[in-house]
Amino acid sequence: MRDYPKILVPPPGPRARAIVERDAAWTSSCYIKEYPLVVARGEGVMVEDVDGNRFLDFMAGIAVASTGYGHPKVVAAVKDAADRFLHICGSDFYYEGMALLCERLARIAPGTSKKRVFLTNSGTEATEAAIKLVRYATRRTAIIAFRGAFHGRTTGAVTLTSSKARQHAGFGPLLPDVYHVQYGYRYRCPWCADEPACNRGCLRVLEDDLFARQLDPHDVAAIFVEPIQGEGGYIVPPPGWLRDLRALCDRYGILLVADEVQSGVGRTGKMWACDHEGVEPDILLTAKGLGSGMPIGAMIAKESVSTWESGSHGSTFGGNPVCCAAALATLDLVEGGLMANAAAMGERLKAGMCRLAEKHACIGDVRGAGLMVGVEFVKDRGTREPAPDIVHELVQRAFERGLLLLGAGKSALRLAPPLVVGAGDVDIALEMIDAGLGEIA
Ligand SMILES: Cc1ncc(COP(=O)(O)O)c(C=O)c1O
16 A cells, blocks of 8 residues: 655644754755755655655655665665675775676676776766866866756866856856857757757757867867756757767767766666667766665776776775665666666656646656656747746645655756656656646646
8 A cells, every 4th residue: 555645744844844943054055955855764765754744756866766765675785785894995905895886887888898987976076087087098188068067066077067057156267178068959959049950959069169169179088968968957869969979079089978977877767878879988977876875976987098097096985885785786676677667667757747748838848768757847838938937836836745856957847756666656746746737827
């Protein structure tokens, strides 16, 4: 019997309010705090708050809780590793979990080239490692990223991020020699008024504009790309766009870095979003869902690129043994069925959202792969004018009724439940979104 969603007391209840107040007094002022969800425990796709309210989670702690909350196999792996040793420092010493995980990631990365793996604690550190490695390996300095991109918040990574101005404001000067160009949109770019010149999106801006007027492509170390843009609004580029980008990089000896921190580890129904296009990047970045919530990320680089010498980079905690155990258990589960479930449930979710789009004129686009589904809200389907207020209102109302949602980009809803989500859960979420939109209208 499903015992969620179940709201006993309007959230935030009294216990939640007390914690929110303490948090507000003592935590750093930079945190966003989307809504006053105060978690006590979780199980599968259910999250329970400190007042006993039970929520259906369609955001997975921002696309992290890949195997759901408290998966027994992940918890057992974590407990077993914790019982043995919590730390030894993988940059300087050896343990089996680190070697096993690096081998596993190298083998499942897209393409056939031999890979080497650097383990991190987070997505942003994977980006930092890649920024350093691409410059080291090519002895070139320029880096290109895309408008709307999110690659992290540390100083190097945030330079590549082009998501919200406040993520840059007051922090400059950031990294020099970083350029942003338009991402591949299937329809009119939501960030500017331009129609893409062709249905391959906007790749021509690189050669016809940036390389022609401003930047010699032979000075470019790498292009960083999210194969499906995450924070930017769950935007799927047109078919062939990523392959064209790979070809462009090859023409000029530029390294292609695929940031799969959000899209990787089975979320899109394949292990990596790059696999949908058959593209082998030179470097692939992963984190988020890799450890089912334990902090671990990785930079998987072709051996031919991984030229840096011993001691040139490292991390005290990166590849922590308990996190490695969580990642190995997560990969077992993802390969053992969750990836297939993500593909099937993603189809169900997308089909359901398309049906809702026939009913609610404010839905301007439904897109995504697997359980990385984006829904764009518009004021008018003709002009495609974004409707951020609708997203905000929908997310808040859903929370009050027991469904955890999250926005992305200017005016998109991102649907990213744990990969263990079932058909009944998908149907309930669709009903709740339908009801929420009905109320807002
Ligand atoms: C595509 C992508 N890259 C990098 C990051 C940064 O990861 P972290 O927050 O673990 O540093 C994120 C986080 O949302 C992301 O979505």
